[in-house]
Amino acid sequence: MSQASILFELSNLSCRYGDQEVLRVEELSLPAVPLTFILGSSGIGKSTLLEMLGLMSNTYRGRADRFTYQGAQDLRGFWDWPQSKQAHFRRSNFSFVFQQTNLIENFSILENLCIPLMIQGYAYEDAANKVTATAEKMNLDAQLLLRKATAVSGGQLQRAAFTRALSTDFKVLFGDEPTGNLDSGNSRTLMGLLKDNLVERGASAVVVSHDVALAEEYADCIIRVKRMGDEDRAYGLIDQNCLSISQ
Numbered sequence: 001m002s003q004a005s006i007l008f009e010l011s012n013l014s015c016r017y018g019d020q021e022v023l024r025v026e027e028l029s030l031p032a033v034p035l036t037f038i039l040g041s042s043g044i045g046k047s048t049l050l051e052m053l054g055l056m057s058n059t060y061r062g063r064a065d066r067f068t069y070q071g072a073q074d075l076r077g078f079w080d081w082p083q084s085k086q087a088h089f090r091r092s093n094f095s096f097v098f099q100q101t102n103l104i105e106n107f108s109i110l111e112n113l114c115i116p117l118m119i120q121g122y123a124y125e126d127a128a129n130k131v132t133a134t135a136e137k138m139n140l141d142a143q144l145l146l147r148k149a150t151a152v153s154g155g156q157l158q159r160a161a162f163t164r165a166l167s168t169d170f171k172v173l174f175g176d177e178p179t180g181n182l183d184s185g186n187s188r189t190l191m192g193l194l195k196d197n198l199v200e201r202g203a204s205a206v207v208v209s210h211d212v213a214l215a216e217e218y219a220d221c222i223i224r225v226k227r228m229g230d231e232d233r234a235y236g237l238i239d240q241n242c243l244s245i246s247q
Contacts, residue, residue: 006071007032007172007204008053013064015048022059023048023225026239030206032070033220033245034198035191038208040225045236046208047176049225053206054094054174055086069093070171091120095170099177101161103149110145113164120169127167134167135160138193155186162190166197173198173205179214187211191218221245 008030015023023045030036030053038046051057058079060067067075078086095116103112110128113135117127135145140159144152152160158181165173179187195218198205209215215222222244228237 005032006030007069009066009068009071010064011066013052013060013067015045015052015059017059021233021235023052023236023238024228025049025064026237028223028238028240028243030223030243031221031245032204034204035195035219036204036206036221036223037215037219038206038223038225039210039212039215040236041227042210044225044227044234046225048236049223049238050174050176050206050208054096054172055090056096056174092169093171095165095168095173097161097165097173097175097178099180101149101157103157103160105148105150108146108148109152109160112149113145113160113167116164116168131163131167134197135163137197138163138166139189154181158182158186159190162194166194171203173203175205175207177208177210179209179211187214188217219246 006029008028010025010028013025014021015025038049040046048059052059055075055078064076069075078089081089103109110131113131114122114124114127117130118124122130132142132145135142138159140156140163144156149157158179162178165175179190182190191214194205223238224242224244225236225238226242227234229235
């Protein structure tokens with residue numbers, strides 16, 4: 001695998017909450033494919049891996065041998081950077097979508113979806129145009145964008161959350177059970193729309209899921225987190241053998 005095709009590369013990395021190790025990454029070269037799924041049993045460290053890759057929280061301890069982004073950016077010292085530099089890096093590279101949509105109830109859907117773009121420096125009118133174009137690709141009705149977040153269904157809210165994440169300028173989208181509240185049909189529809197959008201823009205997404213069938217249908221790459229240790233000190237383990245890539 002060439003350096004240009006690697007999204008993240010990690011080796012000898014330990015993630016901990018306090019003194020408790022929850023995830024160990026021995027060796028992993030994650031390719032820059034459109035859609036990667038992280039699979040594993042509950043509590044095994046899937047979300048911890050996502051938080052670590054997306055630089056959402058400082059869970060890794062010590063000095064890993066390697067933690068690079070796009071084959072060049074060394075992220076081992078990220079949590080020592082000034083907060084303004086950390087925020088700029090996340091804004092410039094990453095986007096996020098979660099099971100909980102976290103939309104502001106007093107705002108319209110459109111206003112909610114424009115906020116991340118305005119943080120990136122867009123004027124409201126330009127942000128609204130960009131959001132509307134993305135919403136059309138996500139089959140989200142333009143009239144629905146004018147409603148308050150409390151006046152639409154859960155499925156529509158989740159589609160709005162995807163639209164918000166996809167409207168921003170990003171290189172990697174991270175999703176933690178983003179279709180967990182949807183039925184199988186809506187999950188497949190939304191994942192298909194996401195995959196099409198990623199391929200069109202040449203971006204990548206890393207998604208945590210319990211849905212093996214969804215991963216097998218849409219993933220270009222699957223990371224399976226293994227359980228290691230005894231019952232009292234179990235932790236997740238990832239090595240290059242945990243990675244499978246669709247051909």
